[in-house]
Amino acid sequence: GAGVSQTPSNKVTEKGKYVELRCDPISGHTALYWYRQSLGQGPEFLIYFQGTGAADDSGLPNDRFFAVRPEGSVSTLKIQRTERGDSAVYLCASSPRGGGSYEQYFGPGTRLTVT
Amino acid sequence: AQSVTQLGSHVSVSEGALVLLRCNYSSSVPPYLFWYVQYPNQGLQLLLKYTTGATLVKGINGFEAEFKKSETSFHLTKPSAHMSDAAEYFCAVSDGGSNYKLTFGKGTLLTVNP
Numbered sequence: 001g002a003g004v005s006q007t008p009s010n011k012v013t014e015k016g017k018y019v020e021l022r023c024d025p026i027s028g029h030t031a032l033y034w035y036r037q038s039l040g041q042g043p044e045f046l047i048y049f050q051g052t053g054a055a056d057d058s059g060l061p062n063d064r065f066f067a068v069r070p071e072g073s074v075s076t077l078k079i080q081r082t083e084r085g086d087s088a089v090y091l092c093a094s095s096p097r098g099g100g101s102y103e104q105y106f107g108p109g110t111r112l113t114v115t
Numbered sequence: 116a117q118s119v120t121q122l123g124s125h126v127s128v129s130e131g132a133l134v135l136l137r138c139n140y141s142s143s144v145p146p147y148l149f150w151y152v153q154y155p156n157q158g159l160q161l162l163l164k165y166t167t168g169a170t171l172v173k174g175i176n177g178f179e180a181e182f183k184k185s186e187t188s189f190h191l192t193k194p195s196a197h198m199s200d201a202a203e204y205f206c207a208v209s210d211g212g213s214n215y216k217l218t219f220g221k222g223t224l225l226t227v228n229p
Contacts, residue, residue, distance in 0.1 A: 004158070031215065042119075042205050042219030043159070056216065091158065098215045101147065101166040106158035 002026065004107035006092050012113045013082055021077040021110045025094030032075050033104060034067055035091040043091055049075060050098045082114045117142045117208050121220035129228050134178075134193040136223050138206030141187065148189040149207040149217065150180055159205065165189065176200070201227045 005024040013019050025032050030051055035043035045059040049069045057067070064082075069075040079086055089111050093104040122137040140146060147166050151159040163174025170182040176199075180191045189206060203224050207217040 033215065033217075035217075040221065042207070042221050043217070045216045045218070048215045059216075093159075101164070103161050103164065104217065106151075106160070108156070108158045 004092055004094055004105055006090075006107040006110050008110060009108065010111045010113075012115060014115055015082060015084060017082050019079050019082055019112065021079075021090050021112070023075045023077070023092030023094075023107060025073060025075070025092070026105055027073075029094035029096055029105075030072065031095045031098035031102070031104075032069060033093040033095075034075070034077050035093065037089045037091055037109070039088070046077070046090075048098065055098065079112075082112075084114045087112055087114045117146070117210065117218045119206050119208050119218055119220035121204075121206050121223050123223055124221065125224045125226065127226040127228060128196045130198055131195050134191070134196045134200065134225065136191040136204050136206075136225065138180075138189045138191065138220060139187055140189060140206070140208045142208055142210070144210055147209045148180075148182060149209070150174065150178070150189075150191050151205045151207060151219075153203045153205065153222075155202075162191070162204075196225075196227045198227050198229065201225055 007022045032049040034046040037043040048056045052072045064080045067077045089109040091109045093106045095102040095104045118141045120139045149164045150162040165182045173179045203222045205222045206220045
């Protein structure tokens with residue numbers, strides 16, 4: 001079946017602009033995660049959704065970052081007033097349920113470049 | 116707070132040689148431990164995981180890892196490297212109780228020489 005998909009694959013934006021990154025999880029997966037991977041680093045947790053609600057948003061770096069999942073499937077990560085330090089690969093993952101020993105399935109990521 | 120240390124940002128081996136990628140973790144609760152592989156321009160793929168039970172876990176592509184609680188380690192091994200194993204490898208830990216927030220190491224780039 002189809003895996004996790006993310007669009008766009010690449011996004012170049014100017015400093016100060018607003019961007020939206022989209023994640024389509026595997027069908028039927030109720031848990032969804034966003035991670036950020038900076039150059040030379042491992043992925044860092046941003047936010048976790050169980051269904052429509054954000055169960056843990058403790059990894060969002062500041063209030064310029066916001067994510068939604070209004071119908072419990074597709075999620076959008078929104079970044080306001082982008083800064084050059086936001087440049088990274090943004091990864092989305094989903095799992096059948098949150099917690100337990102469920103594997104997180106990762107998408108290919110969106111590479112964001114802020115100029 | 117949990118943390119992961121991967122010793123060696125770059126490991127180079129010859130084809131057919133043993134692969135050993137090191138991972139040490141810190142966790143205040145019984146951890147779940149994972150190894151992921153990332154090929155260029157692709158997403159992370161799970162190689163293997165330890166949750167409970169047998170401490171030696173076998174994964175895909177001939178990889179295995181052993182959970183050693185006393186050493187807080189979860190090293191990844193493969194007896195004989197193949198050219199197709201060249202990729203970046205990430206060790207990750209989560210809180211075994213909730214297991215939704217993965218904490219990753221910085222990764223180890225594996226190069227396989229012919």
